[in-house]
Amino acid sequence: MTAFTYDALPGRVVFGSGTARSRLRAEVEALGAKQILVIADNVELAGELSSSFAGRVAATFTEVRPHVPIEAAEQARAAADGADLVLSVGGGSTTGTAKAVALTTGLPILAVPTTYAGSEVTPVWGLTEAGRKTTGTDPRVLPRTVVYDPDLTRTLPVELAAASGLNAMAHCVEAFWAPRRNPVSSAVAEDGIRHLAAGLADPAAAEELLLGAYLAGSAFAVAGSGLHHKICHALGGAFDLPHAQTHAIVLPYVLAFNAPYAADAASRIARALGVTDPVAGLYQLGARLGVPAGLRELGMAESDVDTVLADLHMPADNPRPVTAAALRSLLHAAWAGKDLT
Structure with missing residues:
Protein backbone atom coordinates (compact mmCIF):
# COMPACT_ATOMS: atom_id res chain seq x y z
CA MET A 1 0.00 0.00 0.00
CA THR A 153 -34.60 17.95 5.76
CA ARG A 154 -37.82 15.98 5.31
CA THR A 155 -39.67 19.13 4.23
CA LEU A 156 -37.19 20.07 1.50
CA PRO A 157 -38.88 20.45 -1.91
CA VAL A 158 -38.25 17.28 -3.91
CA GLU A 159 -36.24 19.04 -6.62
CA LEU A 160 -34.01 20.81 -4.10
CA ALA A 161 -33.46 17.62 -2.11
CA ALA A 162 -32.41 15.81 -5.29
CA ALA A 163 -30.00 18.54 -6.37
CA SER A 164 -28.57 18.85 -2.86
CA GLY A 165 -28.11 15.08 -2.64
CA LEU A 166 -26.26 15.05 -5.96
CA ASN A 167 -24.15 17.97 -4.79
CA ALA A 168 -23.11 15.74 -1.88
CA MET A 169 -22.46 12.94 -4.37
CA ALA A 170 -20.04 15.26 -6.17
CA HIS A 171 -18.02 15.61 -2.96
CA CYS A 172 -17.64 11.84 -2.81
CA VAL A 173 -16.75 11.39 -6.48
CA GLU A 174 -14.16 14.16 -6.42
CA ALA A 175 -12.59 12.76 -3.25
CA PHE A 176 -11.34 9.77 -5.26
CA TRP A 177 -8.87 11.92 -7.24
CA ALA A 178 -8.52 15.10 -5.19
CA PRO A 179 -4.94 16.13 -4.29
CA ARG A 180 -4.94 14.83 -0.68
CA ARG A 181 -6.81 11.59 -1.35
CA ASN A 182 -5.86 8.55 0.70
CA PRO A 183 -7.30 5.09 1.47
CA VAL A 184 -9.32 6.39 4.42
CA SER A 185 -10.97 9.27 2.56
CA SER A 186 -11.70 6.97 -0.39
CA ALA A 187 -13.40 4.43 1.88
CA VAL A 188 -15.51 7.20 3.42
CA ALA A 189 -16.39 8.53 -0.04
CA GLU A 190 -17.48 5.12 -1.30
CA ASP A 191 -19.73 4.57 1.70
CA GLY A 192 -21.09 8.08 1.28
CA ILE A 193 -22.13 7.34 -2.31
CA ARG A 194 -23.84 4.16 -1.13
CA HIS A 195 -25.93 6.01 1.46
CA LEU A 196 -26.71 8.89 -0.90
CA ALA A 197 -27.82 6.52 -3.66
CA ALA A 198 -30.12 4.72 -1.21
CA GLY A 199 -31.57 8.02 -0.01
CA LEU A 200 -32.09 9.40 -3.51
CA ALA A 201 -33.92 6.22 -4.46
CA ASP A 202 -36.39 6.74 -1.60
CA PRO A 203 -37.57 10.32 -0.97
CA ALA A 204 -38.66 9.32 2.54
CA ALA A 205 -35.15 8.17 3.53
CA ALA A 206 -33.90 11.49 4.91
CA GLU A 207 -31.63 9.66 7.37
CA GLU A 208 -29.76 7.94 4.53
CA LEU A 209 -29.28 11.20 2.65
CA LEU A 210 -28.14 13.12 5.70
CA LEU A 211 -25.68 10.41 6.74
CA GLY A 212 -24.40 10.29 3.17
CA ALA A 213 -23.99 14.07 3.16
CA TYR A 214 -21.97 13.91 6.38
CA LEU A 215 -19.69 11.22 4.94
CA ALA A 216 -19.38 13.15 1.67
CA GLY A 217 -18.38 16.35 3.41
CA SER A 218 -15.93 14.45 5.61
CA ALA A 219 -14.21 12.83 2.61
CA PHE A 220 -14.08 16.12 0.70
CA ALA A 221 -12.70 17.98 3.74
CA VAL A 222 -9.71 15.65 3.92
CA ALA A 223 -9.10 14.95 0.22
CA GLY A 224 -9.56 18.51 -1.06
CA SER A 225 -11.11 19.83 -4.25
CA GLY A 226 -10.28 19.22 -7.87
CA LEU A 227 -11.57 19.87 -11.37
CA HIS A 228 -15.28 19.54 -10.59
CA HIS A 229 -15.28 22.13 -7.82
CA LYS A 230 -13.01 24.51 -9.71
CA ILE A 231 -15.53 24.49 -12.55
CA CYS A 232 -18.59 24.89 -10.33
CA HIS A 233 -17.05 27.64 -8.21
CA ALA A 234 -16.13 29.61 -11.34
CA LEU A 235 -19.64 29.17 -12.76
CA GLY A 236 -21.34 30.11 -9.52
CA GLY A 237 -19.20 33.17 -8.89
CA ALA A 238 -19.42 34.50 -12.45
CA PHE A 239 -23.11 33.91 -13.18
CA ASP A 240 -24.71 33.43 -9.74
CA LEU A 241 -26.00 30.01 -10.75
CA PRO A 242 -27.79 27.96 -8.06
CA HIS A 243 -25.10 26.02 -6.22
CA ALA A 244 -26.64 22.57 -5.81
CA GLN A 245 -28.17 22.42 -9.30
CA THR A 246 -24.88 23.49 -10.89
CA HIS A 247 -22.99 20.69 -9.13
CA ALA A 248 -25.69 18.17 -10.00
CA ILE A 249 -25.52 19.05 -13.71
CA VAL A 250 -21.72 19.17 -14.00
CA LEU A 251 -20.98 16.00 -11.98
CA PRO A 252 -21.49 13.30 -14.67
CA TYR A 253 -19.52 15.34 -17.22
CA VAL A 254 -16.44 15.54 -15.02
CA LEU A 255 -16.77 11.84 -14.24
CA ALA A 256 -17.06 11.05 -17.96
CA PHE A 257 -13.93 13.14 -18.55
CA ASN A 258 -11.85 11.45 -15.83
CA ALA A 259 -13.20 7.88 -15.65
CA PRO A 260 -11.04 6.43 -18.48
CA TYR A 261 -7.96 7.65 -16.59
CA ALA A 262 -9.12 6.59 -13.11
CA ALA A 263 -10.25 2.99 -13.50
CA ASP A 264 -10.17 2.06 -9.81
CA ALA A 265 -12.15 5.13 -8.81
CA ALA A 266 -14.71 4.51 -11.57
CA SER A 267 -15.09 0.89 -10.46
CA ARG A 268 -15.66 1.86 -6.83
CA ILE A 269 -18.13 4.59 -7.75
CA ALA A 270 -20.07 2.10 -9.92
CA ARG A 271 -20.10 -0.44 -7.09
CA ALA A 272 -21.42 2.11 -4.62
CA LEU A 273 -24.11 3.24 -7.06
CA GLY A 274 -25.06 -0.37 -7.82
CA VAL A 275 -24.51 0.06 -11.57
CA THR A 276 -22.12 -1.21 -14.22
CA ASP A 277 -21.34 2.11 -15.88
CA PRO A 278 -20.98 4.95 -13.32
CA VAL A 279 -21.26 7.74 -15.92
CA ALA A 280 -24.47 6.35 -17.40
CA GLY A 281 -25.69 5.67 -13.88
CA LEU A 282 -25.26 9.32 -12.87
CA TYR A 283 -26.87 10.63 -16.07
CA GLN A 284 -29.86 8.34 -15.51
CA LEU A 285 -30.09 9.20 -11.82
CA GLY A 286 -30.12 12.92 -12.58
CA ALA A 287 -32.76 12.53 -15.29
CA ARG A 288 -34.95 10.42 -12.99
CA LEU A 289 -34.71 13.04 -10.25
CA GLY A 290 -35.59 15.91 -12.57
CA VAL A 291 -32.20 17.62 -12.59
CA PRO A 292 -32.00 20.18 -15.43
CA ALA A 293 -30.45 18.63 -18.52
CA GLY A 294 -27.84 21.34 -19.00
CA LEU A 295 -26.51 24.61 -17.64
CA ARG A 296 -28.48 26.51 -20.25
CA GLU A 297 -31.64 25.57 -18.36
CA LEU A 298 -30.26 27.58 -15.41
CA GLY A 299 -30.03 30.68 -17.64
CA MET A 300 -26.38 30.42 -18.70
CA ALA A 301 -25.68 31.66 -22.24
CA GLU A 302 -23.57 29.65 -24.68
CA SER A 303 -21.09 32.54 -24.93
CA ASP A 304 -20.54 32.27 -21.18
CA VAL A 305 -18.56 29.07 -21.74
CA ASP A 306 -15.59 31.03 -23.10
CA THR A 307 -16.05 33.73 -20.46
CA VAL A 308 -15.62 31.32 -17.57
CA LEU A 309 -12.66 29.53 -19.17
CA ALA A 310 -10.50 32.58 -18.47
CA ASP A 311 -11.16 32.21 -14.73
CA LEU A 312 -10.35 28.51 -14.53
CA HIS A 313 -6.98 27.25 -13.35
CA MET A 314 -6.14 23.83 -14.74
CA PRO A 315 -5.44 21.37 -11.88
CA ALA A 316 -2.08 19.71 -12.47
CA ASP A 317 -2.98 16.59 -10.47
CA ASN A 318 -6.20 15.68 -12.32
CA PRO A 319 -6.20 12.03 -13.49
CA ARG A 320 -6.55 13.22 -17.08
CA PRO A 321 -4.45 16.11 -18.37
CA VAL A 322 -6.65 19.19 -18.66
CA THR A 323 -6.16 21.32 -21.75
CA ALA A 324 -8.10 24.44 -22.67
CA ALA A 325 -9.66 22.64 -25.65
CA ALA A 326 -10.72 19.64 -23.56
CA LEU A 327 -12.15 21.89 -20.88
CA ARG A 328 -14.11 23.88 -23.47
CA SER A 329 -15.60 20.64 -24.79
CA LEU A 330 -16.56 19.54 -21.28
CA LEU A 331 -18.19 22.87 -20.44
CA HIS A 332 -20.04 23.07 -23.73
CA ALA A 333 -21.43 19.55 -23.27
CA ALA A 334 -22.57 20.44 -19.75
CA TRP A 335 -24.13 23.65 -21.06
CA ALA A 336 -25.98 21.87 -23.86
CA GLY A 337 -26.94 18.81 -21.81
CA LYS A 338 -25.41 16.45 -24.35
CA ASP A 339 -23.08 13.50 -23.88
CA LEU A 340 -19.38 14.33 -23.65
CA THR A 341 -17.62 12.92 -26.70
Whole structure:
Protein backbone atom coordinates (compact mmCIF):
# COMPACT_ATOMS: atom_id res chain seq x y z
CA MET A 1 0.00 0.00 0.00
CA THR A 2 1.22 3.50 -0.83
CA ALA A 3 2.26 5.55 2.20
CA PHE A 4 -0.19 8.31 3.06
CA THR A 5 -1.06 11.03 5.56
CA TYR A 6 -4.55 11.38 6.98
CA ASP A 7 -5.51 14.48 8.94
CA ALA A 8 -8.55 13.63 11.04
CA LEU A 9 -10.51 16.83 11.54
CA PRO A 10 -11.82 17.75 15.01
CA GLY A 11 -15.52 18.24 15.56
CA ARG A 12 -18.49 16.88 17.45
CA VAL A 13 -21.41 15.33 15.55
CA VAL A 14 -24.86 14.82 17.06
CA PHE A 15 -27.09 12.79 14.71
CA GLY A 16 -30.71 11.73 15.00
CA SER A 17 -34.33 12.67 14.43
CA GLY A 18 -35.49 15.34 16.84
CA THR A 19 -31.99 16.29 18.02
CA ALA A 20 -32.25 19.92 16.85
CA ARG A 21 -35.16 20.46 19.23
CA SER A 22 -34.07 18.20 22.09
CA ARG A 23 -30.29 18.64 22.18
CA LEU A 24 -29.47 22.10 20.86
CA ARG A 25 -29.56 23.91 24.21
CA ALA A 26 -27.20 21.36 25.76
CA GLU A 27 -24.77 21.78 22.86
CA VAL A 28 -24.88 25.58 23.24
CA GLU A 29 -24.13 25.21 26.94
CA ALA A 30 -21.31 22.74 26.26
CA LEU A 31 -19.63 25.46 24.20
CA GLY A 32 -20.05 27.95 27.03
CA ALA A 33 -21.94 30.45 24.89
CA LYS A 34 -23.41 33.57 26.50
CA GLN A 35 -24.06 35.79 23.47
CA ILE A 36 -25.06 34.08 20.21
CA LEU A 37 -25.23 35.39 16.66
CA VAL A 38 -27.84 33.32 14.82
CA ILE A 39 -27.39 33.11 11.05
CA ALA A 40 -30.39 31.58 9.30
CA ASP A 41 -32.22 31.34 6.00
CA ASN A 42 -35.47 30.44 7.78
CA VAL A 43 -36.28 32.91 10.57
CA GLU A 44 -39.22 30.93 11.89
CA LEU A 45 -37.25 27.69 12.22
CA ALA A 46 -34.27 29.43 13.80
CA GLY A 47 -36.55 31.13 16.30
CA GLU A 48 -38.19 27.85 17.21
CA LEU A 49 -34.88 26.03 17.67
CA SER A 50 -33.37 28.81 19.77
CA SER A 51 -36.45 29.46 21.90
CA SER A 52 -35.03 27.55 24.88
CA PHE A 53 -32.05 29.93 25.05
CA ALA A 54 -33.61 33.02 23.47
CA GLY A 55 -32.15 35.24 26.18
CA ARG A 56 -28.68 34.49 24.87
CA VAL A 57 -29.42 35.45 21.24
CA ALA A 58 -27.60 38.74 20.71
CA ALA A 59 -28.58 39.15 17.04
CA THR A 60 -30.10 37.27 14.13
CA PHE A 61 -28.71 37.68 10.61
CA THR A 62 -30.94 36.56 7.74
CA GLU A 63 -29.47 38.31 4.67
CA VAL A 64 -28.01 35.02 3.47
CA ARG A 65 -27.12 34.85 -0.22
CA PRO A 66 -25.66 32.10 -2.41
CA HIS A 67 -21.88 32.08 -2.93
CA VAL A 68 -21.49 34.50 0.05
CA PRO A 69 -20.99 37.91 -1.57
CA ILE A 70 -18.40 39.95 0.30
CA GLU A 71 -21.07 42.55 1.14
CA ALA A 72 -23.18 39.95 2.97
CA ALA A 73 -20.09 38.63 4.76
CA GLU A 74 -19.20 42.11 6.03
CA GLN A 75 -22.77 42.70 7.25
CA ALA A 76 -22.73 39.39 9.13
CA ARG A 77 -19.36 40.21 10.67
CA ALA A 78 -20.72 43.51 11.92
CA ALA A 79 -23.70 41.71 13.46
CA ALA A 80 -21.30 39.44 15.36
CA ASP A 81 -20.02 42.27 17.56
CA GLY A 82 -20.13 41.07 21.16
CA ALA A 83 -21.03 37.47 20.29
CA ASP A 84 -19.07 34.45 21.51
CA LEU A 85 -20.77 31.82 19.30
CA VAL A 86 -22.25 31.64 15.81
CA LEU A 87 -25.28 29.38 15.43
CA SER A 88 -25.90 28.50 11.79
CA VAL A 89 -29.33 27.11 10.87
CA GLY A 90 -29.78 26.47 7.17
CA GLY A 91 -28.17 25.22 3.98
CA GLY A 92 -24.72 25.64 2.50
CA SER A 93 -25.03 29.39 1.96
CA THR A 94 -25.96 29.85 5.62
CA THR A 95 -23.02 27.77 6.78
CA GLY A 96 -20.79 29.66 4.35
CA THR A 97 -21.89 32.98 5.84
CA ALA A 98 -21.13 31.69 9.34
CA LYS A 99 -17.69 30.65 8.10
CA ALA A 100 -17.08 34.14 6.73
CA VAL A 101 -17.69 35.46 10.25
CA ALA A 102 -15.44 32.84 11.86
CA LEU A 103 -12.67 33.52 9.35
CA THR A 104 -12.09 37.04 10.64
CA THR A 105 -13.37 36.80 14.23
CA GLY A 106 -12.30 33.31 15.26
CA LEU A 107 -15.75 32.70 16.77
CA PRO A 108 -16.76 29.03 17.10
CA ILE A 109 -19.65 27.73 14.95
CA LEU A 110 -22.46 25.41 15.96
CA ALA A 111 -24.06 24.26 12.72
CA VAL A 112 -27.55 22.86 12.17
CA PRO A 113 -27.73 21.96 8.46
CA THR A 114 -31.09 21.81 6.69
CA THR A 115 -29.80 20.55 3.33
CA TYR A 116 -27.18 18.02 2.21
CA ALA A 117 -24.47 20.58 1.39
CA GLY A 118 -21.77 19.07 3.65
CA SER A 119 -20.05 22.41 4.27
CA GLU A 120 -20.65 22.01 7.98
CA VAL A 121 -17.85 19.44 8.30
CA THR A 122 -15.21 21.11 6.12
CA PRO A 123 -12.64 23.83 6.87
CA VAL A 124 -13.28 25.33 3.42
CA TRP A 125 -14.61 28.88 3.06
CA GLY A 126 -15.72 30.78 -0.03
CA LEU A 127 -16.41 34.44 -0.80
CA THR A 128 -17.56 36.13 -4.00
CA GLU A 129 -16.45 39.59 -5.03
CA ALA A 130 -16.89 41.29 -8.41
CA GLY A 131 -18.11 38.07 -10.04
CA ARG A 132 -15.21 35.92 -8.86
CA LYS A 133 -15.45 33.31 -6.14
CA THR A 134 -12.38 32.81 -3.97
CA THR A 135 -12.04 29.77 -1.74
CA GLY A 136 -9.58 28.78 0.92
CA THR A 137 -8.99 26.44 3.84
CA ASP A 138 -8.68 27.57 7.44
CA PRO A 139 -9.22 25.53 10.62
CA ARG A 140 -11.01 28.52 12.23
CA VAL A 141 -14.05 28.03 9.99
CA LEU A 142 -14.58 24.35 10.80
CA PRO A 143 -17.70 24.14 13.00
CA ARG A 144 -17.04 22.85 16.51
CA THR A 145 -20.36 20.99 16.68
CA VAL A 146 -22.83 19.82 14.05
CA VAL A 147 -26.37 18.77 14.90
CA TYR A 148 -27.78 16.56 12.14
CA ASP A 149 -31.54 16.22 12.40
CA PRO A 150 -33.28 14.38 9.52
CA ASP A 151 -36.58 15.97 10.58
CA LEU A 152 -35.26 19.30 9.26
CA THR A 153 -34.60 17.95 5.76
CA ARG A 154 -37.82 15.98 5.31
CA THR A 155 -39.67 19.13 4.23
CA LEU A 156 -37.19 20.07 1.50
CA PRO A 157 -38.88 20.45 -1.91
CA VAL A 158 -38.25 17.28 -3.91
CA GLU A 159 -36.24 19.04 -6.62
CA LEU A 160 -34.01 20.81 -4.10
CA ALA A 161 -33.46 17.62 -2.11
CA ALA A 162 -32.41 15.81 -5.29
CA ALA A 163 -30.00 18.54 -6.37
CA SER A 164 -28.57 18.85 -2.86
CA GLY A 165 -28.11 15.08 -2.64
CA LEU A 166 -26.26 15.05 -5.96
CA ASN A 167 -24.15 17.97 -4.79
CA ALA A 168 -23.11 15.74 -1.88
CA MET A 169 -22.46 12.94 -4.37
CA ALA A 170 -20.04 15.26 -6.17
CA HIS A 171 -18.02 15.61 -2.96
CA CYS A 172 -17.64 11.84 -2.81
CA VAL A 173 -16.75 11.39 -6.48
CA GLU A 174 -14.16 14.16 -6.42
CA ALA A 175 -12.59 12.76 -3.25
CA PHE A 176 -11.34 9.77 -5.26
CA TRP A 177 -8.87 11.92 -7.24
CA ALA A 178 -8.52 15.10 -5.19
CA PRO A 179 -4.94 16.13 -4.29
CA ARG A 180 -4.94 14.83 -0.68
CA ARG A 181 -6.81 11.59 -1.35
CA ASN A 182 -5.86 8.55 0.70
CA PRO A 183 -7.30 5.09 1.47
CA VAL A 184 -9.32 6.39 4.42
CA SER A 185 -10.97 9.27 2.56
CA SER A 186 -11.70 6.97 -0.39
CA ALA A 187 -13.40 4.43 1.88
CA VAL A 188 -15.51 7.20 3.42
CA ALA A 189 -16.39 8.53 -0.04
CA GLU A 190 -17.48 5.12 -1.30
CA ASP A 191 -19.73 4.57 1.70
CA GLY A 192 -21.09 8.08 1.28
CA ILE A 193 -22.13 7.34 -2.31
CA ARG A 194 -23.84 4.16 -1.13
CA HIS A 195 -25.93 6.01 1.46
CA LEU A 196 -26.71 8.89 -0.90
CA ALA A 197 -27.82 6.52 -3.66
CA ALA A 198 -30.12 4.72 -1.21
CA GLY A 199 -31.57 8.02 -0.01
CA LEU A 200 -32.09 9.40 -3.51
CA ALA A 201 -33.92 6.22 -4.46
CA ASP A 202 -36.39 6.74 -1.60
CA PRO A 203 -37.57 10.32 -0.97
CA ALA A 204 -38.66 9.32 2.54
CA ALA A 205 -35.15 8.17 3.53
CA ALA A 206 -33.90 11.49 4.91
CA GLU A 207 -31.63 9.66 7.37
CA GLU A 208 -29.76 7.94 4.53
CA LEU A 209 -29.28 11.20 2.65
CA LEU A 210 -28.14 13.12 5.70
CA LEU A 211 -25.68 10.41 6.74
CA GLY A 212 -24.40 10.29 3.17
CA ALA A 213 -23.99 14.07 3.16
CA TYR A 214 -21.97 13.91 6.38
CA LEU A 215 -19.69 11.22 4.94
CA ALA A 216 -19.38 13.15 1.67
CA GLY A 217 -18.38 16.35 3.41
CA SER A 218 -15.93 14.45 5.61
CA ALA A 219 -14.21 12.83 2.61
CA PHE A 220 -14.08 16.12 0.70
CA ALA A 221 -12.70 17.98 3.74
CA VAL A 222 -9.71 15.65 3.92
CA ALA A 223 -9.10 14.95 0.22
CA GLY A 224 -9.56 18.51 -1.06
CA SER A 225 -11.11 19.83 -4.25
CA GLY A 226 -10.28 19.22 -7.87
CA LEU A 227 -11.57 19.87 -11.37
CA HIS A 228 -15.28 19.54 -10.59
CA HIS A 229 -15.28 22.13 -7.82
CA LYS A 230 -13.01 24.51 -9.71
CA ILE A 231 -15.53 24.49 -12.55
CA CYS A 232 -18.59 24.89 -10.33
CA HIS A 233 -17.05 27.64 -8.21
CA ALA A 234 -16.13 29.61 -11.34
CA LEU A 235 -19.64 29.17 -12.76
CA GLY A 236 -21.34 30.11 -9.52
CA GLY A 237 -19.20 33.17 -8.89
CA ALA A 238 -19.42 34.50 -12.45
CA PHE A 239 -23.11 33.91 -13.18
CA ASP A 240 -24.71 33.43 -9.74
CA LEU A 241 -26.00 30.01 -10.75
CA PRO A 242 -27.79 27.96 -8.06
CA HIS A 243 -25.10 26.02 -6.22
CA ALA A 244 -26.64 22.57 -5.81
CA GLN A 245 -28.17 22.42 -9.30
CA THR A 246 -24.88 23.49 -10.89
CA HIS A 247 -22.99 20.69 -9.13
CA ALA A 248 -25.69 18.17 -10.00
CA ILE A 249 -25.52 19.05 -13.71
CA VAL A 250 -21.72 19.17 -14.00
CA LEU A 251 -20.98 16.00 -11.98
CA PRO A 252 -21.49 13.30 -14.67
CA TYR A 253 -19.52 15.34 -17.22
CA VAL A 254 -16.44 15.54 -15.02
CA LEU A 255 -16.77 11.84 -14.24
CA ALA A 256 -17.06 11.05 -17.96
CA PHE A 257 -13.93 13.14 -18.55
CA ASN A 258 -11.85 11.45 -15.83
CA ALA A 259 -13.20 7.88 -15.65
CA PRO A 260 -11.04 6.43 -18.48
CA TYR A 261 -7.96 7.65 -16.59
CA ALA A 262 -9.12 6.59 -13.11
CA ALA A 263 -10.25 2.99 -13.50
CA ASP A 264 -10.17 2.06 -9.81
CA ALA A 265 -12.15 5.13 -8.81
CA ALA A 266 -14.71 4.51 -11.57
CA SER A 267 -15.09 0.89 -10.46
CA ARG A 268 -15.66 1.86 -6.83
CA ILE A 269 -18.13 4.59 -7.75
CA ALA A 270 -20.07 2.10 -9.92
CA ARG A 271 -20.10 -0.44 -7.09
CA ALA A 272 -21.42 2.11 -4.62
CA LEU A 273 -24.11 3.24 -7.06
CA GLY A 274 -25.06 -0.37 -7.82
CA VAL A 275 -24.51 0.06 -11.57
CA THR A 276 -22.12 -1.21 -14.22
CA ASP A 277 -21.34 2.11 -15.88
CA PRO A 278 -20.98 4.95 -13.32
CA VAL A 279 -21.26 7.74 -15.92
CA ALA A 280 -24.47 6.35 -17.40
CA GLY A 281 -25.69 5.67 -13.88
CA LEU A 282 -25.26 9.32 -12.87
CA TYR A 283 -26.87 10.63 -16.07
CA GLN A 284 -29.86 8.34 -15.51
CA LEU A 285 -30.09 9.20 -11.82
CA GLY A 286 -30.12 12.92 -12.58
CA ALA A 287 -32.76 12.53 -15.29
CA ARG A 288 -34.95 10.42 -12.99
CA LEU A 289 -34.71 13.04 -10.25
CA GLY A 290 -35.59 15.91 -12.57
CA VAL A 291 -32.20 17.62 -12.59
CA PRO A 292 -32.00 20.18 -15.43
CA ALA A 293 -30.45 18.63 -18.52
CA GLY A 294 -27.84 21.34 -19.00
CA LEU A 295 -26.51 24.61 -17.64
CA ARG A 296 -28.48 26.51 -20.25
CA GLU A 297 -31.64 25.57 -18.36
CA LEU A 298 -30.26 27.58 -15.41
CA GLY A 299 -30.03 30.68 -17.64
CA MET A 300 -26.38 30.42 -18.70
CA ALA A 301 -25.68 31.66 -22.24
CA GLU A 302 -23.57 29.65 -24.68
CA SER A 303 -21.09 32.54 -24.93
CA ASP A 304 -20.54 32.27 -21.18
CA VAL A 305 -18.56 29.07 -21.74
CA ASP A 306 -15.59 31.03 -23.10
CA THR A 307 -16.05 33.73 -20.46
CA VAL A 308 -15.62 31.32 -17.57
CA LEU A 309 -12.66 29.53 -19.17
CA ALA A 310 -10.50 32.58 -18.47
CA ASP A 311 -11.16 32.21 -14.73
CA LEU A 312 -10.35 28.51 -14.53
CA HIS A 313 -6.98 27.25 -13.35
CA MET A 314 -6.14 23.83 -14.74
CA PRO A 315 -5.44 21.37 -11.88
CA ALA A 316 -2.08 19.71 -12.47
CA ASP A 317 -2.98 16.59 -10.47
CA ASN A 318 -6.20 15.68 -12.32
CA PRO A 319 -6.20 12.03 -13.49
CA ARG A 320 -6.55 13.22 -17.08
CA PRO A 321 -4.45 16.11 -18.37
CA VAL A 322 -6.65 19.19 -18.66
CA THR A 323 -6.16 21.32 -21.75
CA ALA A 324 -8.10 24.44 -22.67
CA ALA A 325 -9.66 22.64 -25.65
CA ALA A 326 -10.72 19.64 -23.56
CA LEU A 327 -12.15 21.89 -20.88
CA ARG A 328 -14.11 23.88 -23.47
CA SER A 329 -15.60 20.64 -24.79
CA LEU A 330 -16.56 19.54 -21.28
CA LEU A 331 -18.19 22.87 -20.44
CA HIS A 332 -20.04 23.07 -23.73
CA ALA A 333 -21.43 19.55 -23.27
CA ALA A 334 -22.57 20.44 -19.75
CA TRP A 335 -24.13 23.65 -21.06
CA ALA A 336 -25.98 21.87 -23.86
CA GLY A 337 -26.94 18.81 -21.81
CA LYS A 338 -25.41 16.45 -24.35
CA ASP A 339 -23.08 13.50 -23.88
CA LEU A 340 -19.38 14.33 -23.65
CA THR A 341 -17.62 12.92 -26.70
